Amino acid sequence: MAVQGPTGGGKSTFLQMLGALDRPTSGEIRLDDTALSAAGGRSLARIRAERLGFVFQNFNLIPTLSAVENVETALAPLGADGAERRRRAEGALADVGLAERVAHLPSELSGGQQQRVAIARALVKDPExxxxxxxxxxxxxxxxxxxxxxxxxxxxxxxxxxxLVTHDSAVADRAERHLHIQRGQVSEQSGSRRAAPRAASPAPPGA
Incomplete structure (x- = not known):
């Protein structure tokens, strides 16, 4: 699902509430049977660590850590031992096409490669x-x-x-569902602007 709207309209706030980083002043947010808006701080921290993955525009990689070490940081809250963290982090980097870049620092990677590391970091814990x-x-x-x-x-x-929040219509056009947020008001655009490419298997349900 793509989320668009003017700057300051509430897109990032919407995403932060979906990600259990902020609480709504009214209403309810649910992840399956869990009411995020009513959960305690410890429960929310666990949900963020285990069930949600985050990718940002600025990559947010730690400059002094290698690619594999950056990915491993996502597993630290889960209590995995060092060998398990390294195995899973290397596997996640291979999944995003960076098997040969595990030891590189962020400064030694292109912007696209840094974003792939950030994606691997988000997905290494198998979020929903x-x-x-x-x-x-x-x-x-x-x-x-x-x-x-x-x-x-x-x-x-x-x-x-x-x-996915984006200002880029070329990115938004790839989504199956589209939300528009303006002045805190959410509306859903009907229909898909284009079918998702290479649909080899049934698409999972939307958000």
Whole structure:
């Protein structure tokens, strides 16, 4: 699902509430049978660590850590031992096409490669929902399309829910569902602007 709207309209706040990073002043947010808006801080921290993945425009990689070490940071709250973290992190980097870049620092990677590391970090814990805030905003057009191809492939293969905030209509046009947010008001645009490409298997349900 793609989320669009003018700057300051509430898109990032909407995403933060979906990601259990902020609480609504009214209403309810549910993840399956869990009411996020009523859960305690410890429960929300566990949900964020286990069930939600986040990808941001600015990558948010730790500059002094290698690619594999950056991905491992997502597993630290889950209590996995060092060998297990390394195995899973290397596997996640291989899934995004960076098996040969595990030891590279962020400064030694291109923007597209850094975003792939960020995606691997979000997916290494096998989340149910991936929330992406302008994930292609700092990328050129060709790299943007590569990253979106990767996200779509992972969406199909893993059956996760993908919610993506973007100002880029070329990115939004790839989604099956579209929300528009303006002045805090949410409306859903009817119909898909174009069918998702290479639909080799039934698409998972939307958000």
């Amino acid at each position: 929902v991936l929330l992406a805030d302008e994930p292609t905003g700092n990328l050129d057009e060709a790299t943007r399309d590569e990253v979106m191809d990767l996200l779509e492939d992972l969406w199909r293969e893993r059956g996760l829910t993908l919610v």
